[in-house]
Amino acid sequence: AQSVTQPDIHITVSEGASLELRCNYSYGATPYLFWYVQSPGQGLQLLLKYFSGDTLVQGIKGFEAEFKRSQSSFNLRKPSVHWSDAAEYFCAVGPHGKLTFGTGTRLTIIP
Amino acid sequence: EPEVTQTPSHQVTQMGQEVILRCVPISNHLYFYWYRQILGQKVEFLVSFYNNEISEKSEIFDDQFSVERPDGSNFTLKIRSTKLEDSAMYFCASSETRDQPQHFGDGTRLSIL
Numbered sequence: 628a629q630s631v632t633q634p635d636i637h638i639t640v641s642e643g644a645s646l647e648l649r650c651n652y653s654y655g656a657t658p659y660l661f662w663y664v665q666s667p668g669q670g671l672q673l674l675l676k677y678f679s680g681d682t683l684v685q686g687i688k689g690f691e692a693e694f695k696r697s698q699s700s701f702n703l704r705k706p707s708v709h710w711s712d713a714a715e716y717f718c719a720v721g722p723h724g725k726l727t728f729g730t731g732t733r734l735t736i737i738p
Numbered sequence: 739e740p741e742v743t744q745t746p747s748h749q750v751t752q753m754g755q756e757v758i759l760r761c762v763p764i765s766n767h768l769y770f771y772w773y774r775q776i777l778g779q780k781v782e783f784l785v786s787f788y789n790n791e792i793s794e795k796s797e798i799f800d801d802q803f804s805v806e807r808p809d810g811s812n813f814t815l816k817i818r819s820t821k822l823e824d825s826a827m828y829f830c831a832s833s834e835t836r837d838q839p840q841h842f843g844d845g846t847r848l849s850i851l
Contacts, residue, residue, distance in 0.1 A: 663842070670742075671842040672842070717780075726771075728781040728782075
């Protein structure tokens with residue numbers, strides 16, 4: 628069965644600092660991987676996706692993620708965070724329409 | 739940019755009552771989904787729908803639940819005889835194909851009293 632682990636429940640980062648959110652997945656074949664962001668009271672917005680090809684994928688809002696098959700990881704990164712990046716971030720795995728989400732990482736930005 | 743829209747944003751219902759959550763998927767999308775997120779927990783898949791029938795459903799999606807595409811634009815989730823544990827945020831999503839990224843609505847917060 629597919630599963631996703633996000634080991635960090637809550638991360639606090641200073642504005643302007645770099646960010647890395649961890650995601651590990653379990654899936655029997657080549658995974659389809661996604662990062663979504665959820666601001667308070669809002670839905671899930673797609674940040675980026677990996678289907679195949681280049682293992683470093685670029686997304687919206689300056690985010691990128693790297694697929695590492697050997698580590699079963701798909702970590703999300705941003706070189707310099709902005710206060711507006713404060714939100715909940717979800718990693719998901721899911722070919723064929725059924726997404727399995729991690730428990731999410733809540734990102735707090737401090738001035 | 740096209741959006742998935744959900745109504746109502748908040749629904750309060752007495753336990754045992756039926757509730758219908760409504761969604762308008764993106765117009766050229768063919769695959770539709772419902773997920774739920776119980777407060778403080780992860781987002782969970784409920785059901786996927788394509789070509790007017792259920793493609794896949796989770797263990798959560800029992801006989802209490804049903805989905806329907808009553809016309810060319812709406813996609814609904816019906817919960818019969820609601821229980822306290824049905825209280826959650828329900829998200830609708832749609833995608834062009836089964837493997838394309840899913841676009842989510844802002845959700846309906848369902849509160850069962």
